[in-house]
Each structure stands twice: as C-alpha cells, then as structure tokens.
Amino acid sequence: MTLTVITINYNNLEGLRRTVPTVVAQTFQDFEYIVIDGGSTDGSREYIEHEPRIDYWVSEHDHGIYNAMNKAVARASSEYCLFMNSGDMFFSPMVLEQCVPLLGEADFCAGGAVFMKGQEARTWMPPASMSVGFILVNSLCHQSLFTRTSLMRQHPFNESHRIMSDWEQFATCWHLHHASYRSLPSIVSIYFMDGISSTQKGLAARERAQVAALVFGHTAASQGSQAEQRMAARENKNLGREAVLRNKLRHAMDMKPLARDWKIVRNGVKFLLKDLFG
Structure with a gap:
C-alpha cells in the first residue's frame, strides 16, 4: 500500500466532522486511515468509533500533537504518510486519485493548498525546486505534504516543540540528510488558519529561529529572520x-x-x- 492518511484530534468534534467525510469520500480508496485522539471528552471518541472506514484508532492521553503524530507514524504500514488533522479538509474527492500515482520517487512530495482565514481564501502552491532561501522564510503546507514513512521513523518529530517540529523535520532531512523533494501540480488541502501555528506567531518565530540556527548556522538563521x-x-x-x-x-x-x-x-x-x- 502506498499511503496512510492520518488525523490527529483532541476535543475537536466539529473539526472531525469537517475532516473525516473528505477523507472517506476520496475516489481513490486504496489507503490506510489512522486516527489518533488524545482522550477527548467532547464526543470525538464516539464519532471515531462509529466510522467504519477508519482502519486503526486510539483515544488515550498523549503528550501533545507531535507525540500523537509520532505514534501514528509508528502504526503506519504504507510507504508514505499524509497528515490531515481535525479541522482541515481535502480540497476535492479527486485529490488522492491525482496525487498517489505521482508518489514513489521523492521523499517529500508537496502539493498546493487553500488557506482559509475567516471568509477569505488564498491559494498557495509549493516551489518547483527546494532551496535554503525558501526554507528560511517559508513553510510547506503540512496538510499537503506526502512524506516517506521510513524517513519519519528515522527522524521523528521533535516533541519538545509545540509548533515548528514539522518544519524542523523537513529542514533537517532535506538540508542535512539530503532527502529528495518534488512538487505536485494539484491542490491537496484546505487549511483553516485558526490553529496554534497561525495564532501564536511569536512562539512559532522563536522555535523557528532555534531550529534554523542548529540546521543552517547562526548567520543564515539571522538572515532568514530578517x-x-x-x-x-x-x-x-x-x-x-x-x-x-x-x-x-x-x-x-x-x-x-x-x-x-x-x-x-x-x-x-x-x-x-x-x-x-x-
């Protein structure tokens, strides 16, 4: 099997109701679906329990979103993983049908996204080729990033960060370990900009600066910050x-x-x- 789709959730039943139907409605169905819930008490567990398309799920206390994401990767049985966390959506039912045939050559395969903020929408597409300059001032949309599972197991998410561990994982693997990258021509996800990475920009900037200094050196990190x-x-x-x-x-x-x-x-x-x- 090529792909595992993963949804992380904690007390976000309304988000699950937005996300899960767009996963199960994909015209391409040869994928594994894993849901990791952090022990929700808002009805999320009951909703997950009654969705037959979910191949594996657990509802238990964890140590934050990146701990939950690492747990999901450990359970995944496919070549690639895609995180579509609660609240976010696939752009259309045709996304996986369009994207999965293009996977296999690169470690990271990035598609486009629609960013939603209130009633405003903005389309974003990934760069055709990757560069240090892009990484220092931008991020790939994690909900539109297909990542090789074996790579994520070798370099798991840093659970000490609250926001930027997905950015750290990509920067570290691409820059230090020469992981390969390709862009995909399709829009993959609709990302709602009401999560912690969008609302706590100060914390995100501090975590990014710390990681950039370790991965790229202090000079490059300073230039990127400016x-x-x-x-x-x-x-x-x-x-x-x-x-x-x-x-x-x-x-x-x-x-x-x-x-x-x-x-x-x-x-x-x-x-x-x-x-x-x-």
Whole structure:
C-alpha cells in the first residue's frame, strides 16, 4: 500500500466532522486511515468509533500533537504518510486519485493548498525546486505534504516543540540528510488558519529561529529572520491597504450610481498604482 492518511484530534468534534467525510469520500480508496485522539471528552471518541472506514484508532492521553503524530507514524504500514488533522479538509474527492500515482520517487512530495482565514481564501502552491532561501522564510503546507514513512521513523518529530517540529523535520532531512523533494501540480488541502501555528506567531518565530540556527548556522538563521520580518512587514502593509480599500468600496456602494462607479474606478486605479510603484 502506498499511503496512510492520518488525523490527529483532541476535543475537536466539529473539526472531525469537517475532516473525516473528505477523507472517506476520496475516489481513490486504496489507503490506510489512522486516527489518533488524545482522550477527548467532547464526543470525538464516539464519532471515531462509529466510522467504519477508519482502519486503526486510539483515544488515550498523549503528550501533545507531535507525540500523537509520532505514534501514528509508528502504526503506519504504507510507504508514505499524509497528515490531515481535525479541522482541515481535502480540497476535492479527486485529490488522492491525482496525487498517489505521482508518489514513489521523492521523499517529500508537496502539493498546493487553500488557506482559509475567516471568509477569505488564498491559494498557495509549493516551489518547483527546494532551496535554503525558501526554507528560511517559508513553510510547506503540512496538510499537503506526502512524506516517506521510513524517513519519519528515522527522524521523528521533535516533541519538545509545540509548533515548528514539522518544519524542523523537513529542514533537517532535506538540508542535512539530503532527502529528495518534488512538487505536485494539484491542490491537496484546505487549511483553516485558526490553529496554534497561525495564532501564536511569536512562539512559532522563536522555535523557528532555534531550529534554523542548529540546521543552517547562526548567520543564515539571522538572515532568514530578517527576511521573514521584511516579508511580514510587507504582508501587514498589504493587509492595511486591503482594509482601506474595503472601507472605501463599502462607502462607495452607498453613493448614487454614477458617483459610485467613478469612485470605485478611481480607488481601483489608485491602489493599482501603489502596488506597482510602492
């Protein structure tokens, strides 16, 4: 068997109800499905227990998400693992049918994702080739990353971290142990940006800096941190512009038709010029 799909959950019944149906609905069904629950008390255990498509599950106390992920990898019997944790979703029922035939050559096979934040959606695709520069300032979407099981057993997730152990595993395996990488042309997952890695950015930045110094050296880590800060500043600037534009559009929609249309065109041109020339 080529693939094991893994869902990690703890007291997130609503997330399970969002995730599990997109797993069992895949048109490609030759995969193993493992669910590791951290001893939930919100009805998650009962939901998991009554899903016949799950091949193995356990509901018991663990020592955090990376401990649970390591437990899942230890149980996996397939060549690759994909983590689709509770709350996140496959992009479509055709994902595994499109992606599984492309696995086998590389240790890491990364697909695209749709990032959801509130009512806003943003599409992301992985780089065609991997570089230190990308790793220092970016992350692959873990819900869209097919990873060779044997590699994860040789280099398990660091359970002392709360957020960045998946990034650490990839950086360490690719940079220090020469693991191979390829990008996939398909969007794999829908990732909802309400988890700990999205809401506790300060902790994520500290863990990333610690790992980067160990893997790439202090100089490269410092350069990566500075580049990440510049990227965050640009992102905040763009978010500010978007907020201003939304307010202006709302105001314009309350105006009479001719004045409204002229204001929308004028604001659109103004923001286009800002994007082009700063």
